[in-house]
Amino acid sequence: MFDKLRKLQYLLVIIGIALIYGINLLSLHINPYYLQIIIFSGINIILAVSLNVINGLCGQFSLGHAGFMAVGAYLSAFLTYYYQVPFPLALIAGGLASGVIGIGVGTPTLRLRGDYLAIATLGMGEIIRVILFNLDIIGGARGFPGISKYTDFFWVYLVVILVILSSYNLLKSPQGRAILSIREDEIAAEAMGVDTTRFKIFAFVFGAFWAGIAGGLWAHYLQFLHPSSFTFMKSVEILVMIVIGGLGSIGGSAISAVFLTFLPEALRYIKVIFNTTVDPRMVIYSLLLILTMLLRPQGLIGGYRRKVKNQ
Amino acid sequence: MISEILQQLINGIALGSIYALIALGYTMVYGILRLINFAHGDIYMVGAFAGYFAITSFHWGIMPAFLFAMIVCAILGVSIERFAYRPLRMAPRIAALTTAIGVSLLLENLGVILWSPTPRAFPQVLSLKIYESIYQRFGVIVNNRQLVILSVSIGLMILLQFIVNRTKIGMAMRAVSFDRETAWMMGVNIDYVISFTFAIGSMLAAAGGVLVGIYFNRIDPLMGVMPGVKAFVAAVLGGIGSIPGAMVGGFVLGIAEILVSAFIASTYRDAIAFAILIIILLVKPSGIFGIITREKV
Amino acid sequence: MSILSLEKISVAFGGLLAVSDFNFPMEDRELVGLIGPNGAGKTTVFNVITGYHSPLSGRVVFAGRDITSKSPSYIAKLGISRTFQNIRLFPNLTVLENVMIAAQMHSHSSYLHSLLRTSYFYREESHIERRAQNALEIVGLDKIKDEISKNLPYGDQRKLEIARAIATEPALILLDEPAAGMNPKETEELIDIIRILRDNLGLTIFLIEHDMHVVMNICERIVVLNYGEIIAEGTPEEIKTKPEVLEAYLGSATIG
Numbered sequence: 116m117f118d119k120l121r122k123l124q125y126l127l128v129i130i131g132i133a134l135i136y137g138i139n140l141l142s143l144h145i146n147p148y149y150l151q152i153i154i155f156s157g158i159n160i161i162l163a164v165s166l167n168v169i170n171g172l173c174g175q176f177s178l179g180h181a182g183f184m185a186v187g188a189y190l191s192a193f194l195t196y197y198y199q200v201p202f203p204l205a206l207i208a209g210g211l212a213s214g215v216i217g218i219g220v221g222t223p224t225l226r227l228r229g230d231y232l233a234i235a236t237l238g239m240g241e242i243i244r245v246i247l248f249n250l251d252i253i254g255g256a257r258g259f260p261g262i263s264k265y266t267d268f269f270w271v272y273l274v275v276i277l278v279i280l281s282s283y284n285l286l287k288s289p290q291g292r293a294i295l296s297i298r299e300d301e302i303a304a305e306a307m308g309v310d311t312t313r314f315k316i317f318a319f320v321f322g323a324f325w326a327g328i329a330g331g332l333w334a335h336y337l338q339f340l341h342p343s344s345f346t347f348m349k350s351v352e353i354l355v356m357i358v359i360g361g362l363g364s365i366g367g368s369a370i371s372a373v374f375l376t377f378l379p380e381a382l383r384y385i386k387v388i389f390n391t392t393v394d395p396r397m398v399i400y401s402l403l404l405i406l407t408m409l410l411r412p413q414g415l416i417g418g419y420r421r422k423v424k425n426q
Numbered sequence: 427m428i429s430e431i432l433q434q435l436i437n438g439i440a441l442g443s444i445y446a447l448i449a450l451g452y453t454m455v456y457g458i459l460r461l462i463n464f465a466h467g468d469i470y471m472v473g474a475f476a477g478y479f480a481i482t483s484f485h486w487g488i489m490p491a492f493l494f495a496m497i498v499c500a501i502l503g504v505s506i507e508r509f510a511y512r513p514l515r516m517a518p519r520i521a522a523l524t525t526a527i528g529v530s531l532l533l534e535n536l537g538v539i540l541w542s543p544t545p546r547a548f549p550q551v552l553s554l555k556i557y558e559s560i561y562q563r564f565g566v567i568v569n570n571r572q573l574v575i576l577s578v579s580i581g582l583m584i585l586l587q588f589i590v591n592r593t594k595i596g597m598a599m600r601a602v603s604f605d606r607e608t609a610w611m612m613g614v615n616i617d618y619v620i621s622f623t624f625a626i627g628s629m630l631a632a633a634g635g636v637l638v639g640i641y642f643n644r645i646d647p648l649m650g651v652m653p654g655v656k657a658f659v660a661a662v663l664g665g666i667g668s669i670p671g672a673m674v675g676g677f678v679l680g681i682a683e684i685l686v687s688a689f690i691a692s693t694y695r696d697a698i699a700f701a702i703l704i705i706i707l708l709v710k711p712s713g714i715f716g717i718i719t720r721e722k723v
Numbered sequence: 724m725s726i727l728s729l730e731k732i733s734v735a736f737g738g739l740l741a742v743s744d745f746n747f748p749m750e751d752r753e754l755v756g757l758i759g760p761n762g763a764g765k766t767t768v769f770n771v772i773t774g775y776h777s778p779l780s781g782r783v784v785f786a787g788r789d790i791t792s793k794s795p796s797y798i799a800k801l802g803i804s805r806t807f808q809n810i811r812l813f814p815n816l817t818v819l820e821n822v823m824i825a826a827q828m829h830s831h832s833s834y835l836h837s838l839l840r841t842s843y844f845y846r847e848e849s850h851i852e853r854r855a856q857n858a859l860e861i862v863g864l865d866k867i868k869d870e871i872s873k874n875l876p877y878g879d880q881r882k883l884e885i886a887r888a889i890a891t892e893p894a895l896i897l898l899d900e901p902a903a904g905m906n907p908k909e910t911e912e913l914i915d916i917i918r919i920l921r922d923n924l925g926l927t928i929f930l931i932e933h934d935m936h937v938v939m940n941i942c943e944r945i946v947v948l949n950y951g952e953i954i955a956e957g958t959p960e961e962i963k964t965k966p967e968v969l970e971a972y973l974g975s976a977t978i979g
Binding site for chain 2: 242405409
């Protein structure tokens with residue numbers, strides 16, 4: 116019976132990969148504007164799902180995700196630009212570096228709770244950004260231009276498949292249950308033998324790794340990097356996605372990421388229709404955030420709860 | 427060299443008093459609600475703009491402008507609490523924090539839409555006067571604006587201390603921050619006390635905003651972002667929930683920031699606040715004056 | 724040899740001495756009760772045993788090992804399990820999931836196995852689920868295994884905590900006021916469960932309780948704590964009549 120489950124997973128993954136390969140070949144015929152939104156949606160899915168593991172599953176309120184993304188972005192760009200490292204390797208290197216930073220962020224903050232943790236991670240994200248801002252070899256204040264455009268539909272959605280698969284398989288596993296138990300009641304979790312230190316760091320590393328890869332994909336699409344793309348605002352954008360999608364819900368995070376990538380573009384049309392010069396997007400964004408919290412804190416799409424028994 | 431350090435110290439104290447004023451609002455709200463009011467920095471911004479419009483549009487003097495800004499922000503702060511935070515008082519903290527972020531973004535972006543992101547020059551209501559005699563003696567430039575900032579800030583802080591420690595409402599505030607449920611059972615009107623706390627905190631932030639307008643001369647809708655976060659760091663440094671702590675933290679941060687900026691590198695100016703934050707959270711999260719509260723097992 | 728030994732344990736909270744000079748050996752398969760007025764320091768003793776608080780001085784020795792000041796998860800893995808005075812369930816998880824988290828403690832399946840969904844992973848998952856089911860059957864909650872735990876009635880929540888604690892397959896289990904808030908029927912069920920734990924599962928049980936009916940009925944030995952000090956020790960019969968005990972609970976005005 117279990118053989119069937121595993122084979123089903125593997126089959127779905129293979130079909131998925133074949134599918135996106137095919138779509139990628141067709142992507143040349145898609146309007147570049149729409150393709151761009153689709154690619155950004157994919158990158159946002161990776162960011163949202165990875166943040167969801169830290170915030171939603173583990174319950175650690177992390178506001179520094181942009182910092183992880185930045186590390187992966189800059190390192191992978193550095194490797195391809197200066198050393199002609201093959202793109203997949205550069206991506207992975209970026210992810211691993213971010214993972215290490217994840218250990219750096221997760222370890223000191225182990226004893227912090229709630230708001231303190233949020234502010235500490237925010238601070239760390241900002242420190243990363245400031246450090247990058249001061250490194251001339253990657254452009255500093257002038258930015259890092261001339262990055263090759265290696266990112267395409269295939270790479271982005273391959274990573275999307277991988278991040279969703281690894282998150283799902285994490286959720287429905289002993290490690291996933293352990294991580295959830297930390298969110299639910301850390302003190303009780305310890306009493307039941309859950310090494311909360313190890314699993315908190317695991318969650319941070321997992322989230323940071325994928326954020327780093329997302330950063331690498333981003334860098335090699337935009338072809339230009341500047342530290343101002345990785346401020347606290349960016350972390351908040353990703354936070355909004357998982358909050359609206361429902362903390363702890365993988366599917367919710369993914370759908371919400373796509374929705375919130377398309378939304379600003381859709382709102383652009385409103386601007387045109389009403390012929391205004393003002394950009395109401397951020398206002399609508401923030402209202403969405405407030406109203407969701409007031410009316411449906413468990414998220415608009417997914418729910419707070421998630422079945423964790425393996426099926 | 428000494429005069430150089432002294433000069434920067436003076437600049438740091440001026441900046442520090444602004445941080446202290448904003449930090450006080452953070453610390454009081456945190457003490458009473460255990461909520462980091464992310465929107466607080468933006469209330470400071472609204473205060474600056476309120477003062478700006480009072481002077482430029484209504485042609486009021488500096489004192490009425492101050493009062494106007496403080497009243498506007500008090501109303502704003504109380505409204506935010508009433509409509510965005512009160513419904514979530516029993517909700518998990520992450521929900522309240524997220525809403526606070528939302529309110530902050532809302533204020534900033536409404537500001538951008540209404541007032542354009544371009545910085546404006548704050549009207550010169552206080553003509554600059556440098557004290558020559560001090561310059562002669564010590565080689566440092568002290569201007570009247572710095573004195574105004576310092577005296578207004580300290581005056582307000584003394585007033586706050588009086589309210590908190592010597593009035594009934596102040597006692598109620600302290601009671602609610604210790605143990606909300608017991609205070610409620612003792613007949614304290616929690617909603618009123620919380621609203622009052624928000625009002626006072628917002629008024630202090632508003633004063634800070636107007637002072638910044640006078641001192642630095644420029645205001646813009648996003649001016650509250652950085653000072654907001656830094657003032658929060660100052661509050662944590664001093665011990666979140668502690669009023670003297672917020673004052674001390676504000677001054678320490680202001681001085682540290684100016685000194686680092688002047689003598690090490692100005693590009694690391696913002697980072698110093700975060701570095702202090704990380705160090706404090708790792709070494710003594712309860713801050714200088716804070717008390718460590720232990721979760722009961 | 725004693726399975727658990729507390730040697731000269733003193734605990735301080737700031738300047739306040741909560742527990743002083745607590746000496747206490749416990750034999751394998753004993754059923755010992757810890758009683759005393761509120762604030763006597765009973766839960767503090769539990770917290771020191773399970774690693775949630777470091778003692779000012781003294782040692783905790785379990786099965787020959789010094790476990791003083793070790794982390795709670797380490798101590799849990801060595802074989803000590805507990806319930807909490809104020810119920811600490813995993814509220815948004817189901818009854819079964821709550822217990823599975825405990826049941827998986829001895830499993831060695833790593834994330835790599837989980838990621839690749841190996842046969843080992845699936846085998847371990849069914850072991851874990853089976854262990855959890857067994858624990859639930861012992862306390863009688865197996866029928867409602869898919870209920871969200873925060874929706875359970877109070878008595879069932881307490882039982883669930885016990886099921887969770889036994890799913891780690893401990894040698895020693897610490898129960899912190901398991902009967903608190905239970906009605907008489909539930910209390911009788913609880914007494915039966917505790918007997919099963921000791922007789923069928925061979926557990927050593929250390930019990931904090933205020934409900935004297937429970938204490939007198941099942942404890943073989945009782946330790947009485949007041950103001951952090953042991954004031955009496957002995958069988959239920961002996962304890963019942965000791966004047967120090969009565970005084971601690973009722974106050975000296977009622978004696979003599």
